Amino acid sequence: MKKIVMCTAIAAWCFMGVANANLVQHLTFDVDGSATVGYDASLRDGAYITSGGQGRFGEALALDGSGDMAVIDGYKGIGGADPRTVSLWVKTAVNQSNGTFFMGWGDAGYGTRVRYDFGLQAGTTDQIRNELNAGYSLSSRGTTITDDQWHHVALTWDGTTATFYLDGQLYGTDQPGTVNTTLTEDVVIGTGIRQAFAGYTDNRWTDGLIDDVRIYDTALPATEIQKLYLGNVPMVVNPTPADATDHFDPLATLSWEVYNAENASLELNIGTDVACSDVVSGLGIGSATSYDLSNLPLAYGTTYFWRVDVIDGEEVYQGQVWSFTTGGVASDPDPADGGKADNEAQPFTWQGDSLVCSYDVYFGTLNAMSFVGNYETASVSYSQLAASLGEVLIPAGEYQWRVDTIDCAGELMVTGQVWTVTMPEPDAVMIDDFRGYADQAALDAVWADGDTNGSGTVAVYDKLTDVLFVEFDAIGSEPCKVSRTFTTAQDWAGTGRDTFSFEFRGVDGNGPDDVYIEFSDGTNTARFTKSGAAVNAEWSTWYIPLAKISDAGVDTSGITEIAVGTIPAVGSAGNGVLVIDEFMLSLPGCIDELRPAMDLTGDCVVDIADLAEFADDWMMSDFVVTAQTRPAAVCEYDFENSLADSSGNGFDGAVVPSGAAVVYASGGIDNDSCVSLDGTYQIELPASVFSGISNELTICCWMKGGEGLEEFEFTGGSSAKHAVWEDAVAAIEPGQSDWKHYAVVMDSAGEARFYVDGKLIAIEQGFDSGIQGTNSGTSVLRYMPFADETDRIYVDDLQVYGQALTQQQVVDIAFGPAGHVVQPISPIYTDADIDATGRVDLADFAELQDE
Numbered sequence: 001m002k003k004i005v006m007c008t009a010i011a012a013w014c015f016m017g018v019a020n021a022n023l024v025q026h027l028t029f030d031v032d033g034s035a036t037v038g039y040d041a042s043l044r045d046g047a048y049i050t051s052g053g054q055g056r057f058g059e060a061l062a063l064d065g066s067g068d069m070a071v072i073d074g075y076k077g078i079g080g081a082d083p084r085t086v087s088l089w090v091k092t093a094v095n096q097s098n099g100t101f102f103m104g105w106g107d108a109g110y111g112t113r114v115r116y117d118f119g120l121q122a123g124t125t126d127q128i129r130n131e132l133n134a135g136y137s138l139s140s141r142g143t144t145i146t147d148d149q150w151h152h153v154a155l156t157w158d159g160t161t162a163t164f165y166l167d168g169q170l171y172g173t174d175q176p177g178t179v180n181t182t183l184t185e186d187v188v189i190g191t192g193i194r195q196a197f198a199g200y201t202d203n204r205w206t207d208g209l210i211d212d213v214r215i216y217d218t219a220l221p222a223t224e225i226q227k228l229y230l231g232n233v234p235m236v237v238n239p240t241p242a243d244a245t246d247h248f249d250p251l252a253t254l255s256w257e258v259y260n261a262e263n264a265s266l267e268l269n270i271g272t273d274v275a276c277s278d279v280v281s282g283l284g285i286g287s288a289t290s291y292d293l294s295n296l297p298l299a300y301g302t303t304y305f306w307r308v309d310v311i312d313g314e315e316v317y318q319g320q321v322w323s324f325t326t327g328g329v330a331s332d333p334d335p336a337d338g339g340k341a342d343n344e345a346q347p348f349t350w351q352g353d354s355l356v357c358s359y360d361v362y363f364g365t366l367n368a369m370s371f372v373g374n375y376e377t378a379s380v381s382y383s384q385l386a387a388s389l390g391e392v393l394i395p396a397g398e399y400q401w402r403v404d405t406i407d408c409a410g411e412l413m414v415t416g417q418v419w420t421v422t423m424p425e426p427d428a429v430m431i432d433d434f435r436g437y438a439d440q441a442a443l444d445a446v447w448a449d450g451d452t453n454g455s456g457t458v459a460v461y462d463k464l465t466d467v468l469f470v471e472f473d474a475i476g477s478e479p480c481k482v483s484r485t486f487t488t489a490q491d492w493a494g495t496g497r498d499t500f501s502f503e504f505r506g507v508d509g510n511g512p513d514d515v516y517i518e519f520s521d522g523t524n525t526a527r528f529t530k531s532g533a534a535v536n537a538e539w540s541t542w543y544i545p546l547a548k549i550s551d552a553g554v555d556t557s558g559i560t561e562i563a564v565g566t567i568p569a570v571g572s573a574g575n576g577v578l579v580i581d582e583f584m585l586s587l588p589g590c591i592d593e594l595r596p597a598m599d600l601t602g603d604c605v606v607d608i609a610d611l612a613e614f615a616d617d618w619m620m621s622d623f624v625v626t627a628q629t630r631p632a633a634v635c636e637y638d639f640e641n642s643l644a645d646s647s648g649n650g651f652d653g654a655v656v657p658s659g660a661a662v663v664y665a666s667g668g669i670d671n672d673s674c675v676s677l678d679g680t681y682q683i684e685l686p687a688s689v690f691s692g693i694s695n696e697l698t699i700c701c702w703m704k705g706g707e708g709l710e711e712f713e714f715t716g717g718s719s720a721k722h723a724v725w726e727d728a729v730a731a732i733e734p735g736q737s738d739w740k741h742y743a744v745v746m747d748s749a750g751e752a753r754f755y756v757d758g759k760l761i762a763i764e765q766g767f768d769s770g771i772q773g774t775n776s777g778t779s780v781l782r783y784m785p786f787a788d789e790t791d792r793i794y795v796d797d798l799q800v801y802g803q804a805l806t807q808q809q810v811v812d813i814a815f816g817p818a819g820h821v822v823q824p825i826s827p828i829y830t831d832a833d834i835d836a837t838g839r840v841d842l843a844d845f846a847e848l849q850d851e
Helices: 193-197 222-230 382-388 440-444 546-551 608-619 722-730 807-815 842-850
Strands: 003-006 023-027 035-037 041-044 061-064 069-072 084-092 100-106 115-120 128-132 135-138 150-157 162-166 169-174 185-189 207-216 235-240 245-248 253-259 265-271 280-286 290-292 303-312 315-318 322-326 331-334 348-351 358-365 368-375 397-406 412-414 419-423 429-432 457-462 467-473 480-490 499-505 514-520 525-530 540-545 559-567 575-586 622-626 635-637 654-656 663-665 674-677 682-685 697-705 712-715 736-746 752-756 759-764 779-783 793-801 820-824
Touching: 023 069, 084 100, 084 222, 100 193, 100 207, 115 193, 128 150, 128 162, 128 169, 135 169, 150 222, 162 222, 185 193, 185 207, 222 235, 235 303, 253 303, 348 358, 358 382, 368 382, 368 397, 440 457, 457 480, 467 480, 467 559, 499 514, 499 546, 540 546, 559 575, 622 807, 674 682, 674 779, 697 807, 736 807, 752 807, 759 820, 779 793, 807 820
Parallel strands: 003 315, 245 322
Antiparallel strands: 023 035, 023 207, 041 069, 061 207, 069 185, 084 150, 084 207, 100 115, 100 185, 115 128, 128 135, 150 162, 162 169, 235 253, 253 290, 265 280, 265 303, 303 315, 303 322, 331 348, 358 368, 358 397, 397 412, 397 419, 429 575, 457 467, 467 575, 480 559, 499 540, 499 575, 514 525, 514 559, 622 820, 635 793, 654 682, 663 674, 674 793, 682 779, 697 736, 697 793, 736 752, 752 759
């Protein structure tokens, strides 16, 4: 019978293969303070070595928390900002009132904190503290450390990030900024450096056992930390995909590495729960370190758990359980399931993947969803959702939505999860919804009909449905109307809404009379007409942009009267009923009724994106551009928690206004830090950046931003051309959730070339041919959102060159020496604003055709 061994219950201990070349200090405390690597430690003030095998491995250092410790005589630790790893085992039931330090080194002087102390945060049982510089870093929480059981604690520093580990697992990260550990005192074990050497009176002494203390001169990766924790047992490590990977291809390959097992065989286990047994169980795969999942009938959008066991003779070493969730499904909705939409303009998005070709979206009230449309991208607009309900503004309340995934053959892959969302009150200004009138007399006091204006109308208020019935009977060919005169002129222009609308319908039996609405400012009147609309017995919404009312001569900041009525058609009896409701001002977004005829991209704006759409078929002949080595940069900013110029030329940046806090974020282009711009501050580069630049310039960076992204601007001295950047680039991709590389190259003739991800996107002329001397000034990097936006953009690896780089060199910056891009035979936009109107539209395309 085989014996099953769990990898967390080990007695033997060996660390073969765990970065021994970087191990600079190792104390086992099995006999005394003798070191297996590095300097010996002396036991002081009552510290002693246990007996009877009380250590984690053999014996351990015993401390009573009253001032006893071990000191590594002559060893000062690792200084400056150099990478390091500290690893030890601790067993304690006590955290002192001021916290507990397990070990430390550096300068013991008060207030300097150029030291490196490591232990437990005060007032907790489950949080690790690393005290350094003028502050400290804290781990995550959740696992009790003061339970009188052995725990492995480790801390790595790679020059940027402090990473905590507890019992072999990641336990939090922090980016504390500049680290400069001073090598003054010897390394101490059992307390902090100040308590040991400066007589500091707060009690931070370890009360318990410490074993197997290690210091490495590198930041060990997570896999090596796990090996330190698990020890000398056969095991499988470094899984691909990584544990808890989402959207994994169910036809891809699982792989792993085998540790401490030279001649063992392996068994694969996969299931839909942690038992890892209902898909395959105990599948013998020999010594293979991978398995092709196409051999199994895995489903889309399903979480699977897997484990690889090591069979060594009669013993089965059960592996760690990992998980992955297969792709082909929509996930991570925004707004979140059960959450609330931020506002009525918010698009609904989700996470998809490359396994999916398109998405079917459903939306509606609870248990009453209807089909919205099929989309190739993971987003649906608010206006499209509203249209599926027959609305322009989605009424406030609870809704459901679902996204089904469709493959490239048009077949259903996965029926999506039903998500719920609360929609806020629509952002509209109601002029009159006919819900505030107590009775007919109250309405007659506000709305005038034929009794007042002699037009042959009777206004009838229906309290049951809160709508206004207008019975009309034309007198000859004269229009019929009801009107409302405002006691105070209405400032519609100042509401922040750009469109007037109201709902209306006719009734069966009406003739094909025209419906009209009039607006007056007391001096001028503007009339808008829908021909024959009175015959339509279905509700319609009529949208009129305020700009059209203004263009007709009426001042929308001083509306004094509105009137609605009918005009008899030729041959019509001129009588019937018109039902009206909900006069309002709103921001309806892009709806079909407001779309210009030449709007090809569906955003209600005729711009360069429509030109690209129109020209797509005849401008996209491709060729490959490969990387070539670029010259040295004048300045380079990698935003690794600082504004330092990493080129070595000394052009360090500064934050404006002075004293503002630069916001750094994780997840930069190289999985390091980047700068986050939200419009509250800007980054200023010194004027001397351009002192050595004459008439050629290249500026490039990586950037990503949310849906609110409108403009990314880099202004060099007085040579600002940010509008060109906006027209040529932002119009293509006005908001991004993925990193993209942007570059602008200006040559000595004043021609600028714009690149996105290495591809030439646009060419523009007319730049200043020189930006030095009096034309040179302070340069700024900033983000300017609209006043009602709270979005931000992220920028990484900003570089400035004093040459007009070639496209091959831009590709090298973006993708490295082996990089290449497929370039259209012509840039997507060339001298886009041909007719010099200040905007790019289809008139430019017409001129392009003529030429």
